[in-house]
Amino acid sequence: MRLRLIPLGTSAGRPTLQRGASALAVAAEGAWVLCDCGEGAQLSAQRAGLSLSRLDAVLITHLHGDHFNGLPGLLGTLGLEGRQRPLVVAGPPGLAELLQHLARAGSLGTGEMEVRVLEQRGNGGEVRVEGSQFEVESRPLAHRVPTFGFRVALPARTGTLDVEAAVVAGVPAGPLFADLKAGRPVTLPDGRVVEPAGLVGPPRRGASMAYALDTVPCPSAVELARGVDALVHEATYEHGRAALAHERGHSTGVEAARIAADAEAATLVLTHFSPSVNGDAVAEEARSIHPRIVAAKDLLEIAVDR
Ligand SMILES: [Zn+2]
Structure with a gap:
């Protein structure tokens, strides 16, 4: 999603x-x-x-x-x-x-x-x-x-189920797949128990965004935006007016880009x-x-x- x-x-x-x-x-x-x-x-x-x-x-x-x-x-x-x-x-x-x-x-x-x-x-x-x-x-x-x-x-979101490997392990297609995806071990008709480990990938992080307004460039904004898919950051002035921006408690676009780069935010x-x-x-x-x-x-x- x-x-x-x-x-x-x-x-x-x-x-x-x-x-x-x-x-x-x-x-x-x-x-x-x-x-x-x-x-x-x-x-x-x-x-x-x-x-x-x-x-x-x-x-x-x-x-x-x-x-x-x-x-x-x-x-x-x-x-x-x-x-x-x-x-x-x-x-x-x-x-x-x-x-x-x-x-x-x-x-x-x-x-x-x-x-x-x-x-x-x-x-x-x-x-x-x-x-x-x-x-x-x-x-x-x-x-x-x-x-x-x-x-x-x-x-x-739950990890991806390796359907082929599940079938090889003897799990019949159907509701047991959902149990495995949810991280639950399943019991087969012959009594064997199959663990989800190895059949289901790691959970996938949901989409994320951070919203940083209004602020001078600060470490807390980097922490807030760590690894997000999109950082929305204020950029009140162009970089030539950085002094004015700081005096008024704001950032420039260049500074916002440094925050996004430090936080490894995918999009700014x-x-x-x-x-x-x-x-x-x-x-x-x-x-x-x-x-x-x-x-x-x-x-x-x-x-x-x-
Ligand atoms: Zn404002």
Whole structure:
């Protein structure tokens, strides 16, 4: 199974006519999670054909407006739709209090829906999204306010069964194959027991992605993105303005490429472009460091396969 990355907003600081404020959908069969929820994210999600009822979780990196301001509106829409299923909203410390303020002021309108706020702390860790196929983890990043990046993966799949070898071992085609694939020894009609070892390959890792916004280049981003199929990293400025980027807690495309190379991420997706930069040019100057770089564009889907 593969993941689909659908950028819903790729601008830094504020939306422009070409780029919405930060938001990215990570979708698999029948469900999706939303990384950041800048202003306009719910409209972009509708344009992308994503069903809001299939949203499993919202992962907010930090509370700057260009990553958060779309959340109250999205929660209100889910409330109006009469959603009963709880919604996980993970994010930095302070998220719960902020949402409580908005709820008390009557700004949220979440109706019957329970919003499960999971504040990330310290070195981050597992983000439990009950009933979801997605495996989510967080790690702290280095920005001007408490910020966490997220890693989203599909579960590991069972190894491949060597059918020929199984038949040679005397296992008849049928339900016993499924037992072997699941790692269980099987008993044959003649009483012999056949172990799965040697007949079934190792489990195959599910597709995975990491989302690192906003941050200066930091070791924690490398840890977050270790071995992922796609790293989505901010690239607010071109490398000529690295000093400005750092002063504002951001990275350049070249620096994001170094992070991706260090983490051995297969593909790098650059996003969070300042309205003053050309995203394609930022990607181009980073290509000498990492061979597979995509400059994200709103609603331009990126397939992530293992
Ligand atoms: Zn930002």
